[in-house]
Structure formats: C-alpha cells, structure tokens
Amino acid sequence: MASTHAAAPGGDRRRQRRAATKAEILRIAAELMAAEGAGGLSLSAIARRMGIQPPSLYKYFSSRNAVYDALFAEGQRAFSAALREGAEGAPPGLPALEAGVTAGLRWAVEHPPLAQLLFWRPVPGFTPSAESYAPALEAVGRIADLVAGAVHEGHLHPDAATDEGRELLGVLLAGVVTQQLANDPGTAFAEGRFSRHTPAVLRAFRLHYPPPAA
Amino acid sequence: MASTHAAAPGGDRRRQRRAATKAEILRIAAELMAAEGAGGLSLSAIARRMGIQPPSLYKYFSSRNAVYDALFAEGQRAFSAALREGAEGAPPGLPALEAGVTAGLRWAVEHPPLAQLLFWRPVPGFTPSAESYAPALEAVGRIADLVAGAVHEGHLHPDAATDEGRELLGVLLAGVVTQQLANDPGTAFAEGRFSRHTPAVLRAFRLHYPPPAA
DNA sequence: AGCTTTAGCTATGGCTATTAGCCTTAGCTG
DNA sequence: CAGCTAAGGCTAATAGCCATAGCTAAAGCT
Numbered sequence: 052m053a054s055t056h057a058a059a060p061g062g063d064r065r066r067q068r069r070a071a072t073k074a075e076i077l078r079i080a081a082e083l084m085a086a087e088g089a090g091g092l093s094l095s096a097i098a099r100r101m102g103i104q105p106p107s108l109y110k111y112f113s114s115r116n117a118v119y120d121a122l123f124a125e126g127q128r129a130f131s132a133a134l135r136e137g138a139e140g141a142p143p144g145l146p147a148l149e150a151g152v153t154a155g156l157r158w159a160v161e162h163p164p165l166a167q168l169l170f171w172r173p174v175p176g177f178t179p180s181a182e183s184y185a186p187a188l189e190a191v192g193r194i195a196d197l198v199a200g201a202v203h204e205g206h207l208h209p210d211a212a213t214d215e216g217r218e219l220l221g222v223l224l225a226g227v228v229t230q231q232l233a234n235d236p237g238t239a240f241a242e243g244r245f246s247r248h249t250p251a252v253l254r255a256f257r258l259h260y261p262p263p264a265a
Numbered sequence: 266m267a268s269t270h271a272a273a274p275g276g277d278r279r280r281q282r283r284a285a286t287k288a289e290i291l292r293i294a295a296e297l298m299a300a301e302g303a304g305g306l307s308l309s310a311i312a313r314r315m316g317i318q319p320p321s322l323y324k325y326f327s328s329r330n331a332v333y334d335a336l337f338a339e340g341q342r343a344f345s346a347a348l349r350e351g352a353e354g355a356p357p358g359l360p361a362l363e364a365g366v367t368a369g370l371r372w373a374v375e376h377p378p379l380a381q382l383l384f385w386r387p388v389p390g391f392t393p394s395a396e397s398y399a400p401a402l403e404a405v406g407r408i409a410d411l412v413a414g415a416v417h418e419g420h421l422h423p424d425a426a427t428d429e430g431r432e433l434l435g436v437l438l439a440g441v442v443t444q445q446l447a448n449d450p451g452t453a454f455a456e457g458r459f460s461r462h463t464p465a466v467l468r469a470f471r472l473h474y475p476p477p478a479a
Numbered sequence: 480a481g482c483t484t485t486a487g488c489t490a491t492g493g494c495t496a497t498t499a500g501c502c503t504t505a506g507c508t509g
Numbered sequence: 510c511a512g513c514t515a516a517g518g519c520t521a522a523t524a525g526c527c528a529t530a531g532c533t534a535a536a537g538c539t
Contacts, residue, residue, distance in 0.1 A: 064537065065485070072486090090304045091389030095526065106528075107487055115527065172447050173387045175305030218444070218458060219465055225447075226440025230432070233386050233439075244432060251433055251473065258472040259465065278506065279516065286517090309495065317518070320497075324517055329496065485536075495526065502519075509512090 073111050075101065077125065080118055084164030089173040092118065116177045119168065123179045126165030127186035133158035134193050144204030148197040149253050152224065155190075156249055157240045159228045170228050194220065211260035219259070223252050287325050289315065291339065294332055298378030303387040306332065330391045333382065337393045340379035341400035347372035348407050358418030362411040363467050366438065369404075370463055371454045373442045384442050408434065425474035433473065437466045 079100050084092050094115055098105040112118045137154020138147040159166035167173050169187070179187070195217055201207045210216055230245040231238075240246045293314050298306050308329055312319040326332045351368020352361040373380035381387050383401070393401070409431055415421045424430055444459035445452075454460045 068536095069485085088386055088389045090387060093526070094528090103486090104488065105526090106489085106530095109528075110486055167385075170443060170447060171381075171385050171387065172302055173304060173385065175302045215462060215465060219462055219469070222440035222444050222459055222462065222466060223437070223469075224440070225443040226436035226438070229384060229439040229443040230436050233384060245436055248429060248433055248436065251429060252436060255433070255437075255469040255473040259469040282505095283516080307495070308497090318520080319495090320499095320520085321518055323497075481539090483536105483538080486534095488533075489531090491530080492528085493526100494528100496524090498523080499521085500519100501521105503517090505514105505516080507512105507514080509510100 069111070073121075076108065076111055076118065077121055080122060081162075081164050084122075084167075089164050089167035089171070090175070092174075094118070116174075119174055119177045120180050120183045122165060123168050124183035124186060126162070126169050127183065127190060129162070129165065130155055130158055130169060131186050131190040131193060134190060134197075138193075138197055143200055145201040145206035145257070148201045148206075151197050152194070152220075152253065153249055156224060156227055156246060160231050160240045160243055160246045163232050163236060166228055167232060170225055170232075191217075191221075205262050207257070207262060208260040209263070211256075216260060220256060223256055227252060283325070287335075290322065290325055290332065291335055294336060295376075295378050298336075298381075303378050303381035303385070304389070306388075308332070330388075333388055333391045334394050334397045336379060337382050338397035338400060340376070340383050341397065341404060343376065343379065344369055344372055344383060345400055345404040345407060348404060348411075352407075352411055357414055359415040359420035359471070362415045362420075365411050366408070366434070366467065367463055370438060370441055370460060374445050374454045374457060374460045377446050377450060380442055381446060384439055384446075405431075405435075419476050421471070421476060422474040423477070425470075430474060434470060437470055441466060 076097060079097050080092055083096050083100075087093075092115065094108050095105045097118075098108055112121065134151045134155045137157075138151030141147045141150035159170070172178075195212070198207070198217060198220065199212045202209050202212045207216075211220075227245055227249060231243045235244040238244065238246075290311060293311050294306055297310050297314075301307075306329065308322050309319045311332075312322055326335065348365045348369040351371075352365030355361045355364035373384070386392075409426075412421070412430060412434065413426045416423050416426045421430075425434075441459055441463060445457045449458040452458065452460075
C-alpha cells in the first residue's frame with residue numbers, strides 16, 4: 052500500500068481529483084455543444100448535468116470563455132495529433148501528406164463541436180488565448196512540413212510549398228469541414244455528402260501543383 | 266397630389282412605414298453582427314440604437330430568430346443576385362461560371378455577418394425557415410446552371426456537372442469564405458489572405474475537370 | 480491532531496428574450 | 510370630416526443566463 056503514494060510530492064490526491072473534475076466539465080461541455088451547436092454552451096446546463104450549482108464551476112474555470120479556451124486547446128491538440136498519426140503510417144512525401152490531411156479531416160468531421168471552434172468563430176465574445184492558439188500554429192506547421200516533404204520527394208511542384216500553396220490547401224480543408232458540418236452534420240466521414248469527396252479535393256490540389264517534369 | 270395615393274387600395278401609408286422600420290431593424294442588426302459576430306445579436310442592443318424599448322421590436326418580428334430568418338433570406342437573395350450579376354457580364358461557359366462565382370465570393374467577403382449566417386450555423390437555436398431557405402436552393406441551382414453551361418460549351422469535362430462536381434465546387438467556395446472570415450476578417454476581397462487565391466481555386470477546379478480532348 | 484485549502488453552497492446584481500396588458504395617436508373609412 | 514380601428518409605442522413581470530461575494534464544512538496535507 053505504501054507504494055501507491057510513492058511518487059507524489061505535494062497535494063497529489065487533491066490535484067488528481069481536481070483534474071478529473073475539470074475533465075468531466077469539458078466532456079459534458081462538448082456533449083452539450085454537440086446538441087446545441089458550439090455557440091450554445093451554457094454553464095448552467097453543465098452544472099445541472101453534474102448535479103452542482105452553477106457558481107461552483109468557477110472554482111475550476113474562471114469564466115465561460117475559459118471553458119471555451121480549454122476546449123479550443125484540446126481540439127487543437129487532438130487535430131494536430133490526428134494529422135501526425137495519419138501521416139506516420141504512410142510513406143513519406145505525397146502519401147504522408149494525403150494520409151495526414153485525410154486523418155485530420157476525419158477527426159474534424161467526427162468531432163463537430165470542437166471542429167466548429169477551430170474552424171469558425173461561433174462564439175461572440177471569445178477569441179482563443181495565446182497559449183491555446185499555440186497548438187494551432189503547430190498544426191499549421193505540421194501541414195507545411197508535410198507539403199514540404201512532398202515537394203522534397205518530387206511529388207509536388209515547389210510552388211506548393213509557398214504561401215499560396217499552403218493557403219490553398221487550408222482553403223480546401225476548411226471547405227470540406229465547413230460544408231460537411233453546416234449542411235450534412237451527423238453523417239460519418241466516409242459517407243458525408245462533402246467529406247466523401249476528400250480524395251477528389253486532394254486530387255485537385257495535386258493537379259494544381261504537378262511535379263516538375265522528371 | 267391625388268396621384269400620390271392612386272395605386273393604394275388599403276393601408277398604404279402604414280404599410281410603407283412598417284416596411285421601413287423593419288428594414289431599419291435589419292440594417293442595425295447587420296451592423297451589430299458585424300461588430301459582435303453573427304451569433305452575438307441582441308434585441309436589446311437593437312432597441313437601444315433605435316431609441317425604443319426591447320418589447321416594441323416584437324411588433325415587427327415575432328422573435329430573435331425571426332430577425333435571423335429575415336437576415337438569412339436577405340443574404341441568400343443578395344448572394345444569388347451577386348452570382349447572377351457577375352455571370353451576366355461575361356461570355357457564356359467557363360468565363361460566366363468563374364465570373365459568377367468570383368462575384369459571389371466577393372459579396373460574401375464584403376458582407377461577413379450575412380455570409381456567416383449563410384455558410385456556417387453560428388446561432389444555437391436557429392435554423393432557417395423553408396421560405397428563407399428557398400433562395401438558397403435557387404443559388405445552388407444557379408451555380409449548377411453555370412457549371413452545366415461551361416460543360417455545354419466544352420470548357421469543362423461532363424463530370425463537372427455531376428453531384429461530385431457541384432459538391433466539390435461548393436467545398437471550394439465555402440473554403441475561401443470560411444478561411445477568409447475566420448482568419449483574416451476585415452480585409453478586402455482582392456487583398457484577403459485567402460480570398461486573393463480565388464483564381465487559383467478556380468484553376469484547381471478547372472484542372473480537375475479538364476475539357477474532353479477536342 | 481490540527482490546520483489549510485478546497486469545493487461546495489446561497490444570495491445578489493445585471494444582463495438577456497419573451498409575454499401580457501395598457502394607452503395614445505396615426506390614419507383609414509364611411 | 511368625424512369616428513373608429515389598429516398600429517406602435519410603453520411598463521411590468523417572468524424566467525433564464527453569467528458572474529461575483531462571502532459563508533461553511535469537510536477533505537486531506539503536514
């Protein structure tokens with residue numbers, strides 16, 4: 052038994068419990084957003100679900116926007132992870148780019164409330180904090196790296212690795228997510244009226260930046 | 266003088282005044298949305314601006330969502346008109362398609378709050394009514410016609426006029442609007458970090474559906 | 480065992496949308 | 510032109526929201 056508390060310097064039990072509660076709040080928040088839309092999050096509703104009074108939530112998050120901020124950060128991390136994991140399983144170059152991007156899109160379609168938070172500006176008073184935005188830059192950098200990799204492998208024209216190329220790819224990704232979430236929500240990635248065209252979208256990008264004549 | 270009321274059967278003056286007030290409400294609503302984001306519309310704020318009490322607004326709109334609905338309808342009509350007017354000035358076929366689409370995108374970027382209402386789902390409890398949605402279908406049909414025209418002129422592969430082609434084009438348009446409004450708002454269409462790539466986006470679509478070898 | 484911190488509570492304030500009901504007057508109609 | 514109708518404003522009130530202040534009990538660290 053003594054072994055169970057071996058690695059804890061100060062305030063371990065409390066810290067753990069606190070982290071668990073925060074996680075529960077975010078989990079419920081995401082559920083409510085799924086039902087009401089990203090902008091429809093209500094602290095009162097979260098509290099009701101948890102069986103506590105609304106002001107008690109302020110022990111964990113300093114405001115409603117702080118909850119949004121935490122969700123934004125979580126979403127960015129998950130999106131970035133999806134990109135990475137998708138790309139890892141594929142050969143370097145274009146396959147890695149396409150696998151990563153596809154995995155990212157799949158994640159977005161499967162997590163509508165978080166994706167709305169990342170891709171849209173659905174909450175009036177809320178803009179992500181600098182810390183929460185950091186993973187967003189990481190995701191952007193990751194995509195840039197994948198594009199650069201495809202160019203390096205000779206799979207895409209070098210222009211793909213310019214601002215134009217990266218921004219164009221961003222437009223394509225945002226387009227798939229936006230159309231799918233706004234006009235055909237609740238459908239799985241593979242069947243989604245828009246997300247199912249992900250391969251066609253990638254093909255368009257490829258055709259726009261064909262590899263230099265070998 | 267008699268001529269001024271000639272063509273009015275019943276309640277003309279009142280009807281006119283009422284219409285003007287409704288229009289003023291919508292105009293102010295759009296202004297407020299521009300400042301706060303589409304989801305941040307407040308009837309109280311509208312009333313304050315007009316110098317009346319909030320409940321008085323209910324004489325003109327039955328609810329906050331009814332205001333959104335009217336704005337949605339107005340936006341769809343304006344977007345559809347932009348498409349039409351853009352296409353009219355260009356030769357039929359691909360030029361008309363690209364001119365129409367470009368004009369539509371320009372309109373969207375220049376009218377952020379209405380565009381958000383059309384392309385995203387930024388308001389929790391609101392879904393457009395059937396009547397307000399009708400012009401949306403008209404806009405979709407208009408784009409479909411333009412695509413069909415370009416195919417008919419031999420400027421695009423017939424596959425462009427399939428569901429995939431139309432949906433792909435929708436993805437591209439939504440992508441430009443989404444990225445521009447979410448990540449570089451307030452910049453003009455020509456300079457927008459994403460909207461300036463509209464020609465590249467259209468080129469990608471063209472390359473994806475090259476005309477049959479003549 | 481004692482003390483500190485945590486995590487809950489209630490009460491309160493100020494905002495919101497919405498409903499009900501009143502009242503004045505603009506302006507239509509006989 | 511006189512009278513009536515209804516349009517368009519108002520106040521009051523309900524129910525919900527976020528947020529702050531301050532209290533209390535117990536959890537758990539030392």
